[in-house]
Amino acid sequence: MEVSVQEETPVLFNFPSAGTPDSLGDHSSAERDLIVMPVPDTVLFPHMLAPLFLVDEAAIAAAELAWAGERVVLAITRREVAPGRSALDDLYTVGVEATLQRSRKMPDGTTSVVLEGQRRMRVVAPIEDSPALRVRATPLYGDDERTLAIEAMMRAVLALFEKVVRLSRTLPDDAYITALNVDDPGGIADLVASTLPISIPNRQQILETIDPEERLHRVSTLLTQELDLLELENRIQSQVQKEVDRSQREFFLREQLKVIQRELGQDDPTQRDLAALRARAKEAHLSERARARADEEIGRLETMPPITPEYSVVRTYVDWIINLPWDKASDDEIDLRHAAHVLDQNHFGLTRIKDRILEFIAVRQLAGHLQRAPILCFVGPPGVGKTSLGQSIAQAVGRPFVRLSLGGVRDEAEIRGHRRTYIGAMPGRIIQRMKDAGTVDPVFMLDEVDKLSADFRGDPAHALLEVLDPEQNHTFSDHYLDLPFDLSKIFFITTANYLDDIPEPLLDRMEVITLPGYTEDEKLQIARRFLVPRQQRASGLAEHPLRFSNTTLTTIIRGYTYEAGVRNLEREIGSICRKTARRIAEGRTYPRVIMPRIVERLLGPPRHEIKAADREDQVGVATGMVYTGAGGDIMAVEISLMEGKGQLTLTGQLGEVMQESAQAALSYTRANANALNLDVRRFEKTDIHVHVPEGSTPKEGPSAGITIATALISALTGRTVRHSIAMSGELTLRGHVLPVGGVKEKVLGALRGGINELILPQKNQRDLLEIPKAIRARLKIHFVSNLTQVLDLVLGPVPPNPPKRAVIAKK
The missing domain is CATH 1.10.8.60 (Helicase, Ruva Protein; domain 3)
Known part of the structure; x- marks a missing residue:
């Protein structure tokens, strides 16, 4: 693993009183069996107090095992992990015996520990590696003799360390005070080595140096190197400061020089840049108002110091004006055969949409630019190819294609932009995409127009009213530009999954084309x-x-x-x-x-099963047809009668409209009880339970009206319902059957469920044109206008002498 611990806070030292050896109390050379804690990011020295976060599993296991025992570990620094090595080979051979002062589990899965180093130890041999690495180690001691050479080396190290602390911006002043109060030569070397910003190998080398005099010598060399670096760094910083002061002086001199050049009629780089900007504005095909605004803003730039913050704001605004395609049109490919070939090559079916695109190209060929670009709205379930169809249209007509996703957009400024008074203001997404398109007449797709939101920053749908209105979009005004921009030549295409989620004023501006699900x-x-x-x-x-x-x-x-x-x-x-x-x-x-x-x-095994119709006729169960976002399907409606007080119970996660359909079916049945040979008093003593299976799926819509009424009348009369016929239609209180939507999807869903005999409202007969002839030939469809016709088709004969409580179950 790459990381096992990381330092939590700066290290501290806890040195014993003068004369105490670098050990746990005496110079015992007895070997000990210790748990190894790998430390990759630091080197622990004797008498060093180090808070650490443990991330590595091996380190955490070692901490838990030690905390449960003697709370003593062998902290060894990890080498750079190389492939092919064992866990012990990844570690240095010399470490520090340390006591575990604290061990806490953190919420993120790590473990926080505090280690206090005691004495140097060398690994002798491994003992075990599970659950934590355990080794046999022997203590290491240096010579305690204080010679004149050691005293001189201690003073030299302290003098160098004082200079380093004074010049360094990272070392605290307390570090030198702490070193000054340490009487142990080896302890001074350890403290300095732990505080200096040196590499891990150098720190490990100090740790492995046992002789105090040699250790002080190595630390002295490192201090000298660090002091040279700090002195060089200070010299460089002083030079940089002088250069900054000189740059400021040169800046004022340049400004004076510009004034002198302006008085002498000489040019400067800023003026050359503004002249090039004015030339670009002159060559760009700007509208009359845009050209006047660009000239005005460039004139402001000429009198404005470049160092002012407003200079860059004005310059960015002028660049936006110049880069927009005010009247640059694309070269349309007026070729019906080519367009038809492209559409057929990229998409299968979709005859209505292809015909509409070819009509646009044909009218463009005859009327030229006098034709107003259409605003189409493709509505259909996910995955039917709405977005890819827009790309094919752009390819067919030879125009650039730009796409703007409106899903989750809730700020009106996303459409109209921000005014230039705001910091970081930019044009809206409409203008940004027009700049990307490079022409004034691209194919512009507004994707997921039904996913717009609204909050305190305004309603983006209201801003789109001007964008998609042919009477207004030729003078569309973006808040950032504050200039009329012509959007009337754009071929707008919007996409949506549901029409109900599109505001009515916005929907009125679009030509809706429905993309039904595929058969x-x-x-x-x-x-x-x-x-x-x-x-x-x-x-x-x-x-x-x-x-x-x-x-x-x-x-x-x-x-x-x-x-x-x-x-x-x-x-x-x-x-x-x-x-x-x-x-x-x-x-x-x-x-x-x-x-x-x-x-x-x-x-793997199949994840979906096609719903199949019941295999036998039943009382109180009718089969309806539904239309979901995944296409058409069949749905069973079950009715159960119980002795009670005339209550109506609806289950199956039914929506408000579907619940109203059930109420209408019950009202029709009660109103026509005599015609249906039913006892009116029975409704006051019978509880009716209407259930639609698959209760986890929400169900909504009025098209289940005749299905619920058929199942209800079947349950009350004891007549069976034909299982081989499915129906869909809205029911009124007078018994009329009104048309429904999604006929194609419902018919295909019933056919997949094994039902080829259907009942549909009379006014839905025209919707069969959307169904392929080959499929229509396999169907037997009955068109009805009232519920009586439905009952004659689906209900079985009246049972002979039916018992009064034949279909009534006790609670």
Whole structure:
């Protein structure tokens, strides 16, 4: 491991009184068995008090073991870890026997300890390495004799140390006072070595030097080197200070020189820069108001000292004006065949959107620049290709493509920018993207327009009203520019997952185009034409192509994805390609044809199951059709009757609108009790429980009205409901069936669930045009306008002599 401890605070010394040896009380040379604590970032000396944070597992284990025992460890500095060494080989052979004064576990998993060094020890032999490294070590002692040479060396070291402390900006003055009060020659050397900013190997060398005189000599050499460095550093700093003073003097002289040059008519670099800026402004294709503002601001710069803070603000503002594409248009590719080829090459299906783009290109070819650019809004579930479709449109029409993500934007200044009175003001994101585009007519995608937020800084959706209004955006005003900028030539495309989250005034300015979820056949074609080739290229399988059979792709679509788009489908295909690429790289055999049986081995067991309809007719259970963000599906509605007081219970995490549909179904049933051969008094004695399974999933919408009413009437009459038919429609109190949305997705979901006979509102008949003919041919659809028609289609015969409590369960 790279790190096991780090210093918590500066080290302290706790020297014994004069004459006490560098040991634990005497010069006993007996060997000891000690726990080793690795220390990589410092060297612990005798009588040194060091607070440390332990991070390494080995160090923490040593601390815990020592704290539970004699609280004595052998602190040894770790060498630079080299590959192939054992744990003991990573450590120096000489360390310090230390007592563990404190050990605390910290909230982040580390351990804080305080070590107090006692005496030098040399490792003799390892004993064990688990749970912590334990070695046998012998103490090391130097000669205690105080000679004249040692006394002279001590004085020399103290004199050098005093100079170093006086010149250093990091060493405290107390360090010299502490050294002055140490009477032990070796202790003085240890203290100085621990405080000097020297390398770990040099500190370890001092620790391994046993003879006090030699130790003082080595420390004296290090002090001399440090003193030379400090004196050189001070000389350099003095020279730098002089250079700064001279630079200030030269600055004032230059300013005087500029005044003299201005009086003499001579030019200076600043004036040359401003002249070049004025030339750029003259060559740029600016609007009349923008040109006047640029000339005005450049005139201000000419009379403004460059050192003032406002100079850079004004200069940045002028650069923004000059760099914006005020009237630089792109060269459109007015070629219908090329555009159609690009759209077909990049996207499968999406006929309505492709036709709309080709219509725009055709009108542009005939009307030229008189045509107003469209503002389209692509609405659909995630993964159906809304963002990539914008890129294809830009490629088809030959315009630059810029994208602005609006997800989570809650500040109006993100759209309109900040006024220049604010520090660090910048234009809004609209103007910034226009500068990146370089033309006045790019394809501009406002992604996730339904994810906008609002707070005390304003509502960005309100700022977008001007951006997306053809009657206003030709004079769009950014707060930073404070100039009208023409956005009317931009081909705006917005994307959203749900229309309900878009403010109505903003939605009114856009042409909504719905991207429904893909059918299973469409997903199969998209995977074969686009996803499989792209993932094979991304996985480096161009020279080792894989073959995916239609059955294999269908298995992945049904068992491993549950979505309206194809994003997760591409992930699963990519996972298979990557696993195959690994086998190729390892030189192992790999399947060249991916069969269904191989899919489960590579991706694991299937994660999704297609809901299947009930296999028999039941009383009080009807099958409805739902539309979710992942596409269409079928949903069972269950009704249970119990003796009670006429209460209605709704479960299954139903939304307010769906609860109202249940109330409407009950009201219709009670109002038409005689026509349904029901006893009106029965409602006062029966509790009705309406449940929609999968209660963890929220459910909302009025389209379950006829499904709930059918299940309720079935439970009250005892007539079974056909399991092979699914329905969707909103119910009124008069029994009329109103149209619903998401017809295509609901029909496809029912077909996946094994149901091919459906009931839909009469007014939804026009929505079948969105369903491919091949799928329509497999369906039997009944269009109804009232609930009576529904009941005639789905309810079974009246049971002979039904008991009054046939479907009533006691609580």
